[in-house]
Amino acid sequence: MHAHVTLIAAARSASLLAERFDDDRPLDRAGWDDVRHAAPALLPLGVAELRYCSPTPRSRATGDALGFAPLAQPALRDCDMGRWRGLTLAEVTAREPAAVDAWLSDPHSAPHGGESLLAFISRVGGWLDTRPVGDGTRVIAVAEPAVVRAALTYGLKAPPSTYWNIDVRPLSTVTLTGHGGRWNLRLDARGGTP
Template identity: 50%
Template sequence: MTVRVMLISPAMNAALREARFAGDAPLDGSGLRQAGAAADAIPAAGRYLRGPSLRCAATADALGLRAGVEPALRDWEMGRWSGARLSEVSAREPEGVAAWLADPSAAPHGGESLLELCARVGTWLDALDSPDGSDGGRVLGVAEPAVIRAAAVRALDLPPQAFWRLDVAPLTVTELSGRSGRWNLRCGRPLAPEPAS
């Protein structure tokens, strides 16, 4: 069964502007306004989901989505680095940051490694192609950028290091279509109304 998964990255917030490891920061006023302005551009889907973070919840609400919480779409678990700025952690733990960036199995922060993140998101993607079709069709989710990057890496069977080469801008849609083992990718389309048929 072919599945179309559309992942929307949440709107901007202070943590993103400050290059912080997420730490579950909410949207700021600017992010709320931008998400509200994009509400008319949401593609139709049979199932709406969101990550459990405050940022994903507020974005889904501002977009007018009644999205169920999907634990598999939670942000990358950064352990003791959560909420800290990258510059602060780099100054305090330069060897740890270097290992984290170079070795996909490293988790010097005590959270998930890159490999664990990609596996978690990949397991969720594979489950969407269930034999009974219960989760198939068109799925739209609001997910943190790291989750969207991990989905692209896993779906296209890219080497884990490719994760660091992918950018996901706020309020863009990344689409995966296909099924387990054979996915196609459409990257980072800004939320805009779909053309009339």
């Protein structure tokens, strides 16, 4: 018994340089346009028996725009960035360069007072491991790119530092197949059936 969990990265809410930690902004105009263009390829994923999303406005809006009517999951929220919430990486680096270095090099570190990288990956992995499994149960989840990176790191049992080497573009998809602690990465053509 196993599940197919397809993760869809939420559409963008800002340009890459304007992205902020733990950002709660809704989709921007470009994000809405991207969803409209990607919809034909992503709509077939809506056949999944279980549909979830991150509780962020852009994840909910992405899922709703695709007609998934996803259920928000608190465990799929972005990493808690403590006092860095709402700031860009450039702003934090200018204010606290040593703290940023510690955060990037030590997965147990949480100099911002929020959640460490390891705790974040474990939280997302715990959600992944508790998905209902049946004979090929299909699950989709629209989530922040950081959540998709954490799920991949966890699912592949990769060292936490791998998280920093995974690029997740808005509206990209990836599927993990398996169950509780035993996951495999499955790559499909964009919008393939889950």
